[in-house]
Amino acid sequence: PRPDAAAFSAEAVAALALLWLLVxxxxxxxxxxxxxxxxxDRVIRHSGRIHSLSTALYEKHFPSRDNELGRPARKCHTxxxxxxxxxxxxxxxxxxxLTQVILKLLQAWKEPLSHFNQHIEHHQELPDDSLSKxxxxxxxxxxxxxxxxxxxxxxxxxxxxxxxxxxxxxxxGTGLSISNEANMMSDSDFIHCFRRDSNKVQSYLKxxxxxxxxxxxx
Amino acid sequence: xxxxxxxxxxxxxxxxxSLSADDDLLQWPQISKCRSPEMETFSCFWTxxxxxxxxxxxILQLLYKKSxxxxxxxxxxxxxxxxxxxxxxxxxxxxxxxxxVQLASKNEVYxxxxxxxxxxxxxxxxxxxxxxxxxxxQTGIHGDIQVRWDPPPxxxxxxxxxxxxxxxxxxxxxxxxxxxxxxxxxxxxxxxSLKTARxxxxxxxxxxxxxxxxxxxxxxxxxxxxxxxxxCDHCTEEVEFPWFLVLVFGVCGLAVTVISVMLxxxxxxxxxxxxxxPVPKIKGIDxxxxxxxxxxxxxxxxxxxxxxxxxxxxxxxxxxFIELDIEDPDEKNRASDTDRLLSEDHLKSHxxxxxxxxxxxxASCCEPDIPETDFSASDTCDATSDSDQFKKAAEKEEDxxxxxxxxxxxxxxxxxxxxxxxxxxxxxxxNSHPWAPFGNSVESPHLSVHTQVSNQNSLASTDFYxxxxxxxxxxxxxxxxxxxxKLGRAQREGCTEQNFTMDNTYFxxxxxxxxxxxxxxEENEPHVQEQGYxxxxxxxTESLTTTVANLGASTAAPPSSExxxxxxTSIHIVQSPQGLVLNATALPVPDKEFNVSCGYVSTDQLxxxxx
Numbered sequence: 001p002r003p004d005a006a007a008f009s010a011e012a013v014a015a016l017a018l019l020w021l022l023v024x025x026x027x028x029x030x031x032x033x034x035x036x037x038x039x040x041d042r043v044i045r046h047s048g049r050i051h052s053l054s055t056a057l058y059e060k061h062f063p064s065r066d067n068e069l070g071r072p073a074r075k076c077h078t079x080x081x082x083x084x085x086x087x088x089x090x091x092x093x094x095x096x097x098l099t100q101v102i103l104k105l106l107q108a109w110k111e112p113l114s115h116f117n118q119h120i121e122h123h124q125e126l127p128d129d130s131l132s133k134x135x136x137x138x139x140x141x142x143x144x145x146x147x148x149x150x151x152x153x154x155x156x157x158x159x160x161x162x163x164x165x166x167x168x169x170x171x172x173g174t175g176l177s178i179s180n181e182a183n184m185m186s187d188s189d190f191i192h193c194f195r196r197d198s199n200k201v202q203s204y205l206k207x208x209x210x211x212x213x214x215x216x217x218x
Numbered sequence: 219x220x221x222x223x224x225x226x227x228x229x230x231x232x233x234x235x236s237l238s239a240d241d242d243l244l245q246w247p248q249i250s251k252c253r254s255p256e257m258e259t260f261s262c263f264w265t266x267x268x269x270x271x272x273x274x275x276x277i278l279q280l281l282y283k284k285s286x287x288x289x290x291x292x293x294x295x296x297x298x299x300x301x302x303x304x305x306x307x308x309x310x311x312x313x314x315x316x317x318x319v320q321l322a323s324k325n326e327v328y329x330x331x332x333x334x335x336x337x338x339x340x341x342x343x344x345x346x347x348x349x350x351x352x353x354x355x356q357t358g359i360h361g362d363i364q365v366r367w368d369p370p371p372x373x374x375x376x377x378x379x380x381x382x383x384x385x386x387x388x389x390x391x392x393x394x395x396x397x398x399x400x401x402x403x404x405x406x407x408x409x410x411s412l413k414t415a416r417x418x419x420x421x422x423x424x425x426x427x428x429x430x431x432x433x434x435x436x437x438x439x440x441x442x443x444x445x446x447x448x449x450c451d452h453c454t455e456e457v458e459f460p461w462f463l464v465l466v467f468g469v470c471g472l473a474v475t476v477i478s479v480m481l482x483x484x485x486x487x488x489x490x491x492x493x494x495x496p497v498p499k500i501k502g503i504d505x506x507x508x509x510x511x512x513x514x515x516x517x518x519x520x521x522x523x524x525x526x527x528x529x530x531x532x533x534x535x536x537x538x539f540i541e542l543d544i545e546d547p548d549e550k551n552r553a554s555d556t557d558r559l560l561s562e563d564h565l566k567s568h569x570x571x572x573x574x575x576x577x578x579x580x581a582s583c584c585e586p587d588i589p590e591t592d593f594s595a596s597d598t599c600d601a602t603s604d605s606d607q608f609k610k611a612a613e614k615e616e617d618x619x620x621x622x623x624x625x626x627x628x629x630x631x632x633x634x635x636x637x638x639x640x641x642x643x644x645x646x647x648x649n650s651h652p653w654a655p656f657g658n659s660v661e662s663p664h665l666s667v668h669t670q671v672s673n674q675n676s677l678a679s680t681d682f683y684x685x686x687x688x689x690x691x692x693x694x695x696x697x698x699x700x701x702x703x704k705l706g707r708a709q710r711e712g713c714t715e716q717n718f719t720m721d722n723t724y725f726x727x728x729x730x731x732x733x734x735x736x737x738x739x740e741e742n743e744p745h746v747q748e749q750g751y752x753x754x755x756x757x758x759t760e761s762l763t764t765t766v767a768n769l770g771a772s773t774a775a776p777p778s779s780e781x782x783x784x785x786x787t788s789i790h791i792v793q794s795p796q797g798l799v800l801n802a803t804a805l806p807v808p809d810k811e812f813n814v815s816c817g818y819v820s821t822d823q824l825x826x827x828x829x
Contacts, residue, residue, distance in 0.1 A: 048381075051428045059430075079286075085312035087258050087379045196314050199336050199428070203257075203313075206378035 036154055040209040043147040047202040050140050054195040057133050062188040076193035077185070078108050083200060090207045095161045098211075099152055102204050105197055106145040113138035116190055137194070144201070160212055244268060247278055248329040249321050253340045255433070256373045257380050257426075258308050260335055261299040264321050267328075278323055280304040285316035311335055341382055341424045342370035343436035344405070349420070351446060352408060361414045361443060366406040367422055367436070381427040387435075391417040401425070414443040691825060 034042075083101050084090040090098065117138050120131060155161045185193065245267035254260035262280060281290035282304075293304035304319075313335045320330040344367040352362040369375050369382055386407055387396040399407060412418055418441040425432040479491050688696040 048428065055428055083314070085315055086308060087313075087374065087377070088308065090379075091377070196334065196336065200314055202428075203379060206381070210376075210378040 036151065036158065036160070037209070037213050039147070039151045039154060040205065040213070043144060043151055044202065044205045044209060046140065046144050046147060047198065047205055050137060050144060051195065051198040051202050053133055053137055053140070054191060054198050057130055057137070058188075058191045058195050061130060062191065075185075076189070076196065077112065078105060078193065078197055081105065081108065084204070087207070090204060091211065095208060095211060096164055098204055098208050099148075099155075099161060102148055102201055102208070103145070103152070105201055106141060106148060109141055109194060109197065110145065112190070113141055113194075116187075120187070148205075155212070246328050247321055249280075249319065249331050252319065252331060252333060252338050254311075254335050254338050255340065255342045255370070257313055257335060257339050258374070259306055259311055260338060261303055261305045262293075262319050262331075263299070263303045264329070266302055278302075278321055278328075280319055280321055282306075282317055282319045284312065285318075290320070339380070339426045339429060340431060341373050341380070341426060341433040343434045344368060344370055344384060344422045344424055345436065347420065347422060347436060347439040349439060349441055351443075354414065355411075359414060360411045362408060362410045363412060363441060364406060364408045365420055365422075365439070369405060370424065370433075373424075382424045383427050384422055384424050385432060386420065386422050388418055388420045388441075391419055391440075396421075403427070412441070412443075417442045417444075 081101075081104060083105070084093055084098070093101075117135055120134055152161070156163050245265070247264060247267040249262055249264045252260060252262040264278070264280070266278060280293040280296075282293065283290050293306075294310055295305040295307065296303070298305040298307075316332060316334045318330060318332040321328045346368040347365065348367070349363045349365045352364050354361040365386065367384070373380050373382055375382055381403070383401040383403055384405065384407075385401045386399045388399075388409060389396045390413075409418075409420075420439040420441060421435045421437070423432045423435045479487060482488060686695050686697055690696060
C-alpha cells in the first residue's frame, strides 16, 4: 500500500478545490481560465489518486490471493454497464459516448459509496486509517464527478464535443437501481469493484484527453 | 510393438521405483504467472512439472473463461510467448473483465487462476538507454551525467493508455550493492557526483503507475568516463575532508581559548564570556540557617548586614525600640499602640533603653556570637539580645509564628516574603533594601522586623517579631504582629488545627484570631493581655493573619469581629538593628469590612486606610 496515498488525497482535495476556484466564466476580471488540457490533467491526476487510494485499501485488507484455486467471479453492480473493454474500443467510440460512460460510472458509485461509509462506520470492521481512507474516497469521487462535468461543459462550450449529452437523466434512473445491488455486496467485493472501476475511469479520461488533444504529452 | 511398449513401460516403472521413491519431488504442473505488458494483451506461463506421463505424454491445455461465460475455451495461441505459454492477443483481451484460466489435461485440472487484466500489468523494460556528460568537477575527479531511455515499445504511453514509472539503479562496477533512485515518471534522470576514475553500471525497470510490482530490468548500461576522454588516470584517491583533524584542532583551540579567558586577569573579558550568575544571597547568611530556624544566628547576621544602615533620616519619630508593657493593663488602657509609639515621651522613655545615636552598638553587631544580656541597654544588635531571649524562651525555634507551623501546610511563609518582595520591587527600592535579602529566600521564615520590645518586665515576652506584612504604595512598611517563637508546642498545635482559609498571601484574620485564642490558652509566658492587638504593640494589618504572641489566657474570648483592631503603623525608617522609625501618622482603624471579610485585604483597601 502506498504510504503517500493519503497525501495524495489531501493534495487532491486542495488541487481540485483550486480547480474550481479557477474555473470561471470568461470575462471575469482577474480570472485565469484554465485550458481544457489543464482541466484534463487535473481530473486525471485526481482519478489516479482515487485509484491509488482504493488499491491501498484493497491490498491492505483484502490481500490479493492470486494463487487461490479460482474464486467466484465478482459481480459488480456496474458489470451491466457497457463500457469499452479495450484500448481500441475506447478509441473508437465517439467522444461524447466516452464522456458519458465516465459520467455514468461516477454517478453509479455515488450512492453506494455513501452507503458504504455509513456501513463501515457502524460495523467497525476496518481500522481507523482505512476508515478515513474510505471516507476520503467517497469525497473524492464526488469531486471527480463534478470535475468531469466541468470539463464536459468546457468541451461543449468549445465545441469539442457536441451537446448531445442529454442521456444523463436516464442514467440517473438506472443508477438508483444499480446502487441497490451495490448494497448487497460484501466489503471486499465492494472495494475490489470500485478499484476496478476507478482504473476504468482513469484510463478513459486519459484516452479522452489524448484523443482531444493529441499533442499535449500524449 | 505394443508388447515391447508395455515391457518398456514396466521397466521404466520399476526403474523409477527402485531408483527413487521420492514423491516429494513430484511437481505438478502449475501456472507460474499471467502477465500483461501493456494492458492490451496478456500471456500465461506454466511449468510442466516432472510428472511425466509414462504412458502417453499428457497434453497440457490451458483453458480460459471469461466471467460471464459458461464454457471453458482453449488457449488461442500456444506459440507466440514461447514454451509452455499461452498468448491472448488484443481481440481476446477484455481489460476489466475477470478471467479464469486453468491448466488441465484431458481429465485432470492441475491448476486454476482467476484475475483481471488490469491487475496483472507488468511492463516491459525500457529500451535505448544512453548517457551524456553534464559536467565535471574542477578537479576532474567527479562528474555528472544524464541518463536517458525510452519507454518500452509495447506500452502505449503515447495514447495515455498506460502510465509508467521508472526506477533507476546504478553501482560501481566492482560493487555488489545497487543504489536505487526513487521511481519517477520522466524518462531521463541526472546522476550527480560520479567518480570519473570508476566505471558504473546502470539498469532501469518500469511499472505501471498505480501498481506495486515492477517489470523486468532493462539491459545494463555501462558508463565509463575514460571512453570519452575525461578519465582521470593520474587522479589520486580523492582527499576526503579531514574531518578528524578539523575536529581535533577545533577542540584544542577552543580549550585553549577558554583556559586563557579564565586565567586572564582581565575581568571585563571574563565577565563578557563568563558573566557572573547572579545568585541571590545574603552575604554571610547560610540559607540552611534560615531553614533550620536558627533565628538568633540569622538575626545576628542580618543585623550586621550593611543594608540595615538606614538611608532615610528625617525628623520623624525615630523609634529604636518598640516596647510593650504587656503586663500593665493601665498602660494598655491608656493609649493605643499607635499613640504610644507616636508620642515622643513614650518613645523616648523607651528609646532610652537604647536610643543612642551612636554606633556603639554597631561594632559589636558583627559578632553575632556575643550574647547580650542587658537587654534594656542594648543599643546593640537586636539579634544578639533577642537571641538571648529566644534561647531562654523557646526550645523550638523553628516556629516563629503560629503561621510558621503552617509552613508545611500552607504557603504562608512565603506570603509575607513574596508579597513583600513584590511590593518592594514595585514600589520603593530604598525601603525595600533591608528586606530584599529576605524576600529572596522563600524558605526563610517570615520576614520579621525586629522590633525591640524592650519591656524589661516581660522578659521573654518582650521580644517580638513584627512581621512586615505589606508595603504600601506610598512606600511605607506595614507591620503585622509577629509571634514569638517561644510559643509552645501546644500553641502550634492549636494553630494547626485551624483550617486556614487562605489564598497565597493572606490569612483569614478570623482564623488567626482563633489560633491566637487557642494558643493563648497554653501560653505560659508572661501574661499578655489582649486588647485587640494593641497590647503587643504590633502593627497589624487587618488582613494579615498573625498569631499574636503573648495573648493571655484572658483573651480566651473567641476572636470575633468585634475585637478592636489595632492601629496600623508604618515603618518609616529602618534603623539598622536598633529599631524602626515609625511613621507619625496613625492609620485609621480598619473598618468592619476588614473584620468581616475573611479574605485578604487588597492593596486598594489598604491604600484606603493608609494615608
